[in-house]
Amino acid sequence: MNIITIYFQHGAYHMIEEITNQYDPQKIEKKIHDFWTEVDAYSKVREHRKGGKRFFFVDGPPYTTGHIHLGTAWNKIIKDSILRYRSMNGFDIVDRAGWDMHGLPIEVKVEGELGFKSKKDIESYGVGNFIEKCKEFALTQKDDMTDQFQMLGAWLNWKDPYMTLKDEYIEAAWWTLKQAQDKKLLELGKRVVNWCPRCETAIADSEVEYEDRTDPSIFVKFPILGEENTYVVIWTTTPWTIPSNVAVAVHPSFEYAKVKAVASDGREDVLIIASELVDTVLKKGRYADYELLGTMLGEDLISLEYASPLADLVPRQAEMEHGIYLADFVTAENTGCVHIAPGHGMDDFDVGKKHGLPIFCPVGPDGRYTEAAGEYAGMHIREANRVVIEDLNERGNLLSEGTIEHRYGHCWRCKTPIIYLATEQWFIKIGELKEQMLSEIEQVKWYPEWAGSARFRDWVEGARDWCISRQRYWGIPIPVWKCSSCDRIHVIGTKQELQEMSGITEDVELHRPYVDELLLDCECGGKMKRVEDVFDVWFDSAVASWATLRFPQQREEFDKWWPADFITEGQDQTRGWFYSQLGASMVAFGKAPYKSVLMHGFTLDGEGRKMSKSLGNVIAPGDVIEKFGADTLRSFVLSSSAPWEDLKFVTGELGNINRTLNILWNVYRFPLPYMALDRFDPSEVSFISVMPHLRKEDRWILSRAQSLVAEVDEAMSRCTLHKALRSISEFVLEDLSRWYIQLIRPRTWVEADDPDKLAVYRVLYDVFVLISKVIAPFMPHLAEEMYQNLVGNVYPDAPITVHMTDWPVVDESLVDKDLETHMDMVRSIVEAASNARQKVGRKLRWPVSRIVLSPVNQQAADAVVDLKSVLMDQTNSKDIVLTAIGESWDELGFEANPDPGAIGPVFKGDAGKVIGAIKSANAGELKKSLALHDQLELQIAGASVTIKPEMVNFTETLPEMVASAQSVAGIIYVDANLTRDIESEGFAREVIRRVQDMRKELNLAVDDNIRSHIQINDERVLDLVLDREQFIAKETRANVQVIGLDLDTSGSLEKDWEVEGISMKIGISRAK
RNA sequence: GGGCCCGUAGCUUAGCUAGGUGGAGCGCACGGCUGAUAACCGUGAGGCCCUGAGUUCGAAUCUCAGCGGGCCCA
Known part of the structure; x- marks a missing residue:
């Protein structure tokens, strides 16, 4: 029978159904998902809470990679549990799911599918075609991932998610950029950016991955002008930047040495190096000997000028002046003199700016030298390292050459080593917002506290201006139009503005290449064309909190809901989404876009290593669900550790959780057959009516259940979801399974109408219904399963799903802490x-x-x-x-133990006698006297000795x-002393147990009657057993029972037993 | 190299805010129950509380320095 129909069938009796023997999560979850779909549970629940207290949640949009992993599963499970809890507590919730769908990762994927190698391939394929491919890819992946998230039982608004590729979303980004322009926080500037020469685009700091890499490590001698054979020595791992060298930086307060170094061939060089590094550098250069000519501070070096060793190859180098400048970032490593190429390094750029040096950057976006690089023009920088080293060597400027393994930045998508390039980019001036951002951080409630006060604060303090432009295709186009004749700039804020200014009436998609074709009229009479860049994808998700409310298209919803009450993401999002959202929101509205933030941890494998494809230790949530079910996975990730700690994924622990849920299932299952047999209808047996019959243990479990609710509430208020789960688990295992159920079992076996039994039924019923609600946020399927049977089958007017019910309020009248x-x-x-x-x-x-x-x-x-x-x-x-x-x-006895340590010093040679006397004395009297008089006179060999309490220790002896x-x-x-009565009962129970065992073996129904023959081959024991003949017959439901010394035991089942050394033979048959 | 977090039994962990004899679960060994039974329960063994120093009468807990792991940054 289809369970959904069961839920809606209510016969004359309101029946709680019996359930399967084993907790079968796959079956239950499938059934529940179908049920939710059938009744549209999610929508109904959200609808039900309309007008309640508002809770605006913003989903951090996962990138549409096509598959979820354990970390994203954990993320959604946390979100779902908190939202379900909020909903049950009456909150009206906004919870649009979000999707991050633009950017390089998808471009790279599509490029791969199409077999493209560079941007040229895309251009010749057609940008429009490429964009369509990217869009299709993103949408397909989104659908796949939605299915996977739903398997977890995650309830978000999946039907109407926000998608960064939608025009309404793009407008939110555009509008935000226009705010930046209006507030003069948008800047076009030449800056050194992380650059991927393969993707040919700037990439954000947050897109740079650091990995170990082997690079050249060279020491180069730059010839000082006007001094024969004198050089300043620098060190670099990027020989290809030597053609771009403009200056050398030294530390103002370091001591530098001028040494005359003698090579093994007799050649002499005068070298300038930081004093403490002379030995190591000369060793590298294989000099045989040296002589110190003098020392000076860094600040004394700035008058020196030097020439580029590659001046003959790079014409610009011959024209340029090269000086020595001071910089605090110089460290006493390598040579203490730092090669400065302002076009190829952040610090270098700053030095260049400060001293007005040329920002010489003879490298193009594709990583090849431009014409400005003279002889190197057209060469790729990857090949250039070797060539430059060779050129330096030929010219006698290479002091040493080697390799080094170090951490180096790579493009996070294509893994190409990044380079630094000075390029024109668009920036948000975070520097001007920083103070406000820091004060806004304090207005936000952080879980845990240090995620905000320490970690996020630290990141924001060190933040630089935000480079928001990328030279790519699949992204939100930067809505800046620039006049080709007067260079005037206009930022478009909405689609409508674009249509008006470009004079078109038809709809236009806001992606490249479509928007690129639209020209605006400039005040000067010229035409404005869009700059080609697209946004950094971090800017996309940064505007999620208002884009999800469809702002700026709709203002009302925004005014009603914004800012977000709560967001939660992994710790990596500190620099990511927590930051990008704050930055964008400061630009747009001058305040933080969220009121509270839960930062959660990372999922690690069983060894505590991060899960990654390259390590091959990735666990797919789908596999776990297939094996253990979603509720087990959910319970596992929620209960294993505090949300903000990393989560070690140990498969064995899942089995543990599964066992706990199975016990819950068994506990829940246990009374159902009895209730069904008795046609127990909770709608007709009120709690009031059973109150006079409640036993102490009933009141106790009711009190514990109330305490459980209080514990879960407390945990939820602190975002300590693991404590909520552990409280639940402890209640189920300790209080219910190991105790309450054990206590009440006999009461459920009573066959007659019995108020005591009804009281148990009612208490169990209330406890189970309460459990179904308390576990609902965390194990939504199992909760629903229990609820539908216990409530859905009984009360036709009850809320259609457990998730629509109100969260239990602690009933103080049921709480009894003393009990x-x-x-x-x-x-x-x-x-x-x-x-x-x-x-x-x-x-x-x-x-x-x-x-x-x-x-x-x-x-x-x-x-x-x-x-x-x-x-x-x-x-x-x-x-x-x-x-x-x-x-x-x-009734305890005592043994007196003399303490030789205390006796010896006092009695010396007689000590042995004293010890003997104490041992042989009556311990009980000894103890009493010592306690009473604090000393005791003992007669030993006619002499009287005084015993003190410290001389004797007493140990109890048991009867x-x-x-x-x-x-x-x-x-x-x-x-444990036996009496006839006890022995009789003991043997009787032994007999009963064995008969029961045989009943089981015969698969008899609980209420079947039997005929039994019990042969006991010991007269004394037989006599004892016969004392309780009636008791045995009653317990085993025997209509006919013969017990004797020697009798025929034949029956449907006949067995020999040995009980406490006595042999018995029992035969039973089912009575007709 | 820097910031933040974590380190407790073979494994997963509680205890740390507020210093006072370190508790669980799994696994292991032994046992019990037998009308939850492919279920359930009890007992036992098992801990340099990462290392070292400091504060203190007393440190798993507070401080500092290391080591190992994680996230982020350079």
């Missing part, structure tokens, strides 16, 4: 009793006559009185005896067949 404490103590006593039983070898099936507790305090004593029946029941004891608080049990164990309530003693 909870008492129960903790009782449980500890039961555990201790079990321990003690093992020591005396008495299994639980055999009652013990009494358990004695020496309570540690009043509370412990109260607990025993309060919960005596639970205690007797669970320890299977006939009586519980309390001593006075802190008092020993008076025969008594064992003790420690509990939190105090030490307990289990008296």
